[in-house]
Amino acid sequence: MRPQALPIRTLALVLALALPCAAAAGPREDYDAFRAGLIEQASGPTGMYAIQDVAVIAPGASAHLPAGANAAALRWSPGAGGQNDVRVSWRDGRARIDAPELKQAVDLLKAPDQKQVLPGGLSVRATVYEDSIKAWLYNPALVKQRFKGLSFFPYDPKGVIQATFTRKDAPQAVSHLDSRNHTGTMYWIGDVELPLQGKTYTLRAFNKNQDWSKMDHLLLFFTDKTSKKTSYGGGRSLEAHFPAGQPPRSLSLNFNTLYSFLCAHSDYYNCPINLTTYVPVELKYGEKYPPGA
Structure with missing residues (x-):
């Protein structure tokens, strides 16, 4: 992942956010950069725990x-x-x-x-x-009062999964409700076929944009058997990036970089409540919840 406004616009829904990660050499390095970037996004002077009003x-x-x-x-x-x-x-x-x-x-x-x-x-x-x-x-003074650290599952190489992406040539608008009772629009840009624990699950992939020439990533929204237990009950997100307008048929998804909907950290975000796909397995990867646990 890299800094962008998307998570604040879609997860705030969102999802500004807006989760900075440096380019890295491999899945483990991606995970380390993901953790460092998310902690910075949470604890910085203009981070999630410093929000006073919107x-x-x-x-x-x-x-x-x-x-x-x-x-x-x-x-x-x-x-x-x-x-x-x-x-x-x-x-x-x-x-x-x-x-x-x-x-x-x-x-x-x-x-x-x-x-x-x-x-x-x-x-x-x-x-x-x-x-x-x-x-x-x-x-910035609010960070000292509010921020108690973040929690993550340990890195697991089994969380790097090869999936198949089938794009929709004409992305389809999907109206959604968010956690602040506002309606918004995301675009269903295709389907990801995801092999997990001997079964294959099909998940809708979304983007905030409908123009393929400007699209350089897809978003997946999950709940799973860890939700409301060791991960955020509202859902978590996974991003996959690609050259603008050129989504690959084969995707390498690093589930170690799953992150909680930003509402896990602040009520000021607008997080989707009807775009998630329930996957009936334990995804013990990425960000845990509650923070500091």
Whole structure:
């Protein structure tokens, strides 16, 4: 895996997220990079445990942080607010942030990491979500209060599985409900035939995009016999990457990089609740739950 906005848009649903992993030499190295990247994504100053609030801003609308409030008490309020407030608007494809401390307005979508650091250590980050944007407010001080570490199953070479992918030439839109009671759309891009413990299971593969020329990965959403026991009950995700527009017929899936839906770490994410496939085996790979257990 590598840094991307997808997990925040689909698992937040999502799934910004947004789980950074460096390119590695093999499955074991992928697992090590996966663990390090997920821990960083959870515990960093703009990580999952630093989220203080999120505002969903429709085209033409705004949200603001009231001036004068204690940093720990700041929450988004709808509307443009006043001249002394921190204001974010979504117009003409720009996520504009204005603040008294800024010399000029900044388009968050063009800023480094799509974020702006505010006085007092807070940060605002923007991500595109469906037909709106999300303005994420981060407070690094929350990480010390909330983050208790993450847990993982030990690396197991049996978790590297050769599967077969059959693509759909015309990806099919699938409407889904998420954990914040919003509806969204994912695209069913094909089927993965997965051999597990002597049986073969067929799983739908998804992407947030419907244009094959722009597609460079597929997403699988699972529950299994570890769910609600040693892994997150809501589901876990697996990603497989390929050159844009060129999905291979044969896939090497590293189940050691299964990760929990991001709702396992924050209620501010929008996680799918009707796209998972139940696989009736124990998938003792990847991220465990609860954190720190």
